Amino acid sequence: xxxxxxxxxxQVLKTGQSMTLQCAQDMNHEYMSWYRQDPGMGLRLIHxxxxxxxxxxxxxxxxxxxxxxxxxxxxxxxxSAAPSQxxxxxxxxxxxxxxxxxxxxxxxxxVL
Amino acid sequence: xxxxxQTQPGMFVQEKEAVTLDCTYDTSDPSYGLxxxxxxxxxxxxxxxxxxxxxQQNATEGRYSLNFQKARKSANLxxxxxxxxxxxxxxxxxxxPDRGSTLGRLYFGRGTQLTVWP
Numbered sequence: 001x002x003x004x005x006x007x008x009x010x011q012v013l014k015t016g017q018s019m020t021l022q023c024a025q026d027m028n029h030e031y032m033s034w035y036r037q038d039p040g041m042g043l044r045l046i047h048x049x050x051x052x053x054x055x056x057x058x059x060x061x062x063x064x065x066x067x068x069x070x071x072x073x074x075x076x077x078x079x080s081a082a083p084s085q086x087x088x089x090x091x092x093x094x095x096x097x098x099x100x101x102x103x104x105x106x107x108x109x110x111v112l
Numbered sequence: 113x114x115x116x117x118q119t120q121p122g123m124f125v126q127e128k129e130a131v132t133l134d135c136t137y138d139t140s141d142p143s144y145g146l147x148x149x150x151x152x153x154x155x156x157x158x159x160x161x162x163x164x165x166x167x168q169q170n171a172t173e174g175r176y177s178l179n180f181q182k183a184r185k186s187a188n189l190x191x192x193x194x195x196x197x198x199x200x201x202x203x204x205x206x207x208x209p210d211r212g213s214t215l216g217r218l219y220f221g222r223g224t225q226l227t228v229w230p
Contacts (some may be wrong), residue, residue: 031215040121042203042222050214090157094207094215099162101147101207101218106155 002026006091006104013081013111021076021107023091029102031094032074036060036087037106043090049074081111114138116204118221125194125228132179133189133224135204143209144216146187148178151201151223160202163187194228201225 007022025032033048035058045058049068063085065077074093078085091104117136125131137146148160163171163178171178179188191198201223208216 033218035220040222042118043220045217045219048217088155092157092218094218096210096215099145099147099164101159101205103149103157106157108155 004091004093004102004104006089006107008107009105011107011109013078013109015082015111017081018077018079019081021078021089021091021109023074023076023104024072025074025091025093025102026072027093027095027102028071029093029095030071032068033058033092034064034066034074034076035090035092036085037090038087046076046089083111085109086111114221115219116206116221118204118224120224121222122225122227125191125226127196127228127230128193130190130192131194131226133191133202133204133226135187135189135221137185137187137204137206139185139206139208141209145207146178146180147205147207147218148176148187148189149203149205150198151203153200157203161189191226196228196230199226199228 004025030051034046035043044060047066049055052071055066089107094101144165146163150158161171161173161176163180170180175192177190203223204221207218210216
């Protein structure tokens with residue numbers, strides 16, 4: 001049981017480049033979400049999805065796009081990377097069991 | 113407005129002593145869940161403890177206990193007999209109730225950096 005997986009673990013981009021952070025879960029969870037973690041700011045919600053085909057914005061959605069074509073996958077796209085997007089990104093998922101929330105290992109992104 | 117407030121950016125405790133990390137939350141829903149996570153320097157998020165809003169007793173998991181005061185909307189984490197390995201960032205989080213087929217969102221505080229010294 002792999003849980004929540006994220007790729008890549010590390011990434012360096014130049015300003016203006018685009019890329020996709022991958023997230024997958026194998027627990028058939030309906031809810032998936034992306035957070036960014038910056039020093040002193042805790043975890044801030046970027047986008048989330050309550051099921052395949054349904055996504056919504058979180059607190060800090062600007063500069064990011066998501067889609068949810070399957071239950072398992074929830075990729076996060078940076079269309080034109082900016083230095084302000086340098087951060088650690090976490091993907092998380094949960095189902096209907098209320099005390100379970102699973103996190104991926106994180107992706108450390110640097111934008112030069 | 114902040115849904116989760118952690119007022120202690122940093123805490124220090126001596127090994128083998130107990131420490132309380134504060135967390136207050138804001139919600140008007142009667143049904144919600146409260147979580148604490150540990151994030152060591154390696155970066156992964158580790159689930160510690162969960163408290164449901166309707167749970168009658170405070171949650172406990174080994175050396176971790178959650179001091180749940182519903183009327184005050186506080187959910188403080190108590191770590192007994194601190195160990196050097198407890199040094200980490202600790203996050204409090206609240207999950208909103210599910211609404212029909214839509215699962216509840218999770219909100220995080222800004223975290224408390226705990227340092228345990230020998």
